[in-house]
Amino acid sequence: MQSKSSKNSAESPNDITEYYKHVSLFWTDIMHLMSSKPQALTSIGPMRSFAANSKKISVELIEINETLLGFNQYLTEYYKQLADVWGIAQKKVNLKSPEIPQDVEHIEAVKRVWIDIFDNDFTELFDSKKFGENYGNLVSKELELTKHWNNITNVILQSANLPNKEEVDEVYKEIHSLKKRVSKLELELTKEKRKNAK
Amino acid sequence: MLNESTIDPKIIEEILKFSKNVIEAPKFASAPDEINLEVTPHKVVQQIDKTRLLYYKPIIETKHKTPLLISYALINRYHILDIHPEKSWVRNLLEQGFEVYMLDWGTPTSMDKYLDFDDYVNGYLDSSVEYIKNQSSIEKISLQGYCTGATIATAYTALHPENVKNYIATAPVIDGWKDTTVMSNLAKHMDVDKMVDIIGNMPPEFMYYCFSVLKPFEQGIEKYIKFFKNIDDKKYVDTFLRVEKWLGDTPPIPGELFKQWIKDIYQKNLLIQNKMYVGGELIDLKRINMSMFTQVAVGDHLVSPECSMPLHYAVGSNDKTLKIYPTGHVGMIASSFSQKKVLPEMGKWLAERS
Numbered sequence: 001m002q003s004k005s006s007k008n009s010a011e012s013p014n015d016i017t018e019y020y021k022h023v024s025l026f027w028t029d030i031m032h033l034m035s036s037k038p039q040a041l042t043s044i045g046p047m048r049s050f051a052a053n054s055k056k057i058s059v060e061l062i063e064i065n066e067t068l069l070g071f072n073q074y075l076t077e078y079y080k081q082l083a084d085v086w087g088i089a090q091k092k093v094n095l096k097s098p099e100i101p102q103d104v105e106h107i108e109a110v111k112r113v114w115i116d117i118f119d120n121d122f123t124e125l126f127d128s129k130k131f132g133e134n135y136g137n138l139v140s141k142e143l144e145l146t147k148h149w150n151n152i153t154n155v156i157l158q159s160a161n162l163p164n165k166e167e168v169d170e171v172y173k174e175i176h177s178l179k180k181r182v183s184k185l186e187l188e189l190t191k192e193k194r195k196n197a198k
Numbered sequence: 199m200l201n202e203s204t205i206d207p208k209i210i211e212e213i214l215k216f217s218k219n220v221i222e223a224p225k226f227a228s229a230p231d232e233i234n235l236e237v238t239p240h241k242v243v244q245q246i247d248k249t250r251l252l253y254y255k256p257i258i259e260t261k262h263k264t265p266l267l268i269s270y271a272l273i274n275r276y277h278i279l280d281i282h283p284e285k286s287w288v289r290n291l292l293e294q295g296f297e298v299y300m301l302d303w304g305t306p307t308s309m310d311k312y313l314d315f316d317d318y319v320n321g322y323l324d325s326s327v328e329y330i331k332n333q334s335s336i337e338k339i340s341l342q343g344y345c346t347g348a349t350i351a352t353a354y355t356a357l358h359p360e361n362v363k364n365y366i367a368t369a370p371v372i373d374g375w376k377d378t379t380v381m382s383n384l385a386k387h388m389d390v391d392k393m394v395d396i397i398g399n400m401p402p403e404f405m406y407y408c409f410s411v412l413k414p415f416e417q418g419i420e421k422y423i424k425f426f427k428n429i430d431d432k433k434y435v436d437t438f439l440r441v442e443k444w445l446g447d448t449p450p451i452p453g454e455l456f457k458q459w460i461k462d463i464y465q466k467n468l469l470i471q472n473k474m475y476v477g478g479e480l481i482d483l484k485r486i487n488m489s490m491f492t493q494v495a496v497g498d499h500l501v502s503p504e505c506s507m508p509l510h511y512a513v514g515s516n517d518k519t520l521k522i523y524p525t526g527h528v529g530m531i532a533s534s535f536s537q538k539k540v541l542p543e544m545g546k547w548l549a550e551r552s
Contacts, residue, residue: 103206111420118415126380126411136387143389143396150396169311176312183246183321190328 014066021062028055053155060155064148071141077134081125089121219429226429230443235277238289240300244329248304249322251329252276254288261295262552264340264363265330268300269323269354271345272455273405274448276302279344281440281532290537294545296552297334301326301347305449311398313452315459316477319353327354327361338363338488340552344531345369345501349463352509353476356485364551365486366544368493369501369527370509374464377505379498380411385464394457399450409445412499441528470508486513489551491544497526519547 032052093114101107125131154164163171244251268288270276279287279300291298301323306313330339341362343351348370355362374382393400410418428434451459468474474481492510494503503522510520521543525535 104208104212107209107212115415115420119413122411122414123380127378127383129383132383132387135384136389140389140392143392147396172309173312175309179247180317180321183317183325187321187325187328190325190332194328194332 017062017066021059024058024062025055028058053159056155057152060148060152064145067141067144067148071138071145074134074138074141078138081131081134082122085121085125086118089118092117092121216423216426219426223426223429226432227435227439230439230446233439233443235275235281235440235443237280237283237286238292243299243333244326246322246325248306248310250302250304251326252300252302254292254298254300256295256297257289257292258295260297262297262549264336264338264552265297265299265334266291266340266342266548266552267326267330268298269341269343269347269351270301270303271347272303272350272451272459273346274444276300277447278441278444278528278532281444282437285437285532285534285537287531287536287541290541291545294541294549296545296548299326299330303449306399306452307450308398311394311453314454315350315353317452318350318455319357320477323350323354324358324361327358331361337361340364340366340548342366342368343370345527346371346459348372349459349469352469352483352486353474353481355488356481356483357476357479359485359487362488364489364491364548366491366493366548367506367509369495369498369530370492370506371463371501372512373467373470373505373508375467376502376508377464378502379500379505381408381500382464382502382505384408384411385460388460390457390460390465394453398453400453400456401450402448405448405451441532470512472512483509483512484514487515489517490515490519491547492518492520493523493530493540493544494520495523495525495527495530497524497529500527517551 032055093110096113096117097110099106101110150165154166157164238254240252240254242250243253268276268279270279280289283289288298288300303318303322327339327341331337338361341351341355341364343349343366345368348367349372351365352367352370352372355365371377374385425435425438428438462468462474466473469481470483472480472482472484490510490513492506494506496503498506507520507522510518521540523530523535523540525533525540530536530540
């Protein structure tokens with residue numbers, strides 16, 4: 001079977017990322033297997049746990065680069081859309097008020113025209129499907145970056161034998177469910193008491 | 199080309215005056231942090247988790263038997279309804295002889311990410327209604343919802359019509375597909391599952407971004423130029439800073455609640471189609487059969503009238519009124535216009551039914 005490393009004639013950024021991910025995983029796995037037996041004595045210490053999890057950190061860091069590529073693409077499009085609308089709006093202002101204002105009243109009038117045209121054109125942009133979609137994708141990529149960061153933090157927390165985000169979330173969920181049950185019971189009791197008092 | 203001889207000396211004068219105003223601004227204006235937004239005296243009568251039920255001390259003898267509970271929005275805080283003694287929604291209602299309660303949703307933390315519509319509707323709001331019923335020895339109250347607070351109040355009124363005598367919906371978020379605002383466009387393209395899964399609660403910073411794209415030049419530039427130009431107008435500066443402080447104080451929105459709100463209202467538009475479920479129960483708007491008063495603003499750039507008005511036509515009430523005002527989202531509740539027009543009309547309607 002052809003190994004991943006042998007088909008690394010990497011043309012696209014994705015292929016390059018996949019290749020480096022594979023190389024990184026290969027060496028961390030091999031190193032881990034080769035060194036696990038001598039490390040057995042320290043198997044309850046934080047460094048042992050951290051070493052075992054360092055592979056996860058490497059994967060997250062590589063994937064962050066992939067996500068950053070997408071993020072930059074949407075960010076560029078975001079600023080392009082803003083810049084394009086700015087240019088069009090400024091042209092409209094120039095057409096409507098071609099002269100340089102010479103007195104206070106004229107400055108006020110030009111300012112009003114400028115604000116009205118810019119507000120209209122930018123609102124039209126923010127209200128458009130193309131802006132909504134690109135902005136949605138931009139936020140989505142930003143969230144993926146946060147997810148990778150959370151995953152790295154989780155590995156570090158785990159290596160220090162501390163609860164990670166998922167475990168804390170489980171506690172929050174349990175507390176919420178208990179509180180909900182207690183609140184409903186209390187409310188029912190209040191209603192029942194009221195009924196009986198009549 | 200512009201040359202020295204053609205420059206109006208008034209321009210230089212204006213620039214110098216404006217610069218002087220900017221430098222001297224701290225002399226005339228308080229720092230937002232120093233401003234107390236608690237205008238009308240009130241006490242906390244019930245506290246559940248982070249929510250608080252506020253009771254406003256009557257200013258005159260109470261004239262109407264049915265107390266009013268206000269369900270404020272999920273965005274920013276309830277202070278806008280009591281922002282300034284001369285523009286206070288709450289104070290005006292007290293002056294008309296109503297008993298007023300307000301539900302403050304508080305500031306959720308990471309721990310509250312699982313709070314959902316059911317907790318808000320059948321938990322916090324229902325507990326507040328029960329408290330008021332017990333306190334006043336009555337069977338039904340009057341309920342007012344503002345903005346997203348009206349979405350919650352609408353769900354409550356449909357599920358518990360036996361507890362509501364009169365329902366007032368002010369700029370309610372109801373028909374997401376008809377909403378023509380920028381907020382609605384952003385909401386429709388949001389991967390809300392991913393957002394809640396990764397960051398939990400909806401962070402205030404994200405809300406600030408959403409607000410910053412609404413009339414960005416009028417709100418982001420012109421507003422502040424006007425502020426510095428009018429820095430010696432004490433009344434103007436006071437109101438400006440109060441509203442600015444209110445705008446800058448928005449709590450996070452609990453993740454699960456936010457998720458259901460975006461998906462069911464903006465993306466799938468379930469509420470107006472009578473297909474939305476809260477706590478396992480279907481919200482049927484036809485069950486809203488009490489007296490109902492809907493208020494919308496034509497210039498509302500946060501919740502468009504097209505998004506709010508369908509509620510008026512969807513409910514089962516025979517006694518229903520729809521009022522459309524020539525103002526904006528905030529102008530409808532915290533302005534001289536609201537004091538002169540919106541509140542007297544609402545007060546008259548409510549007084550006849552309380």
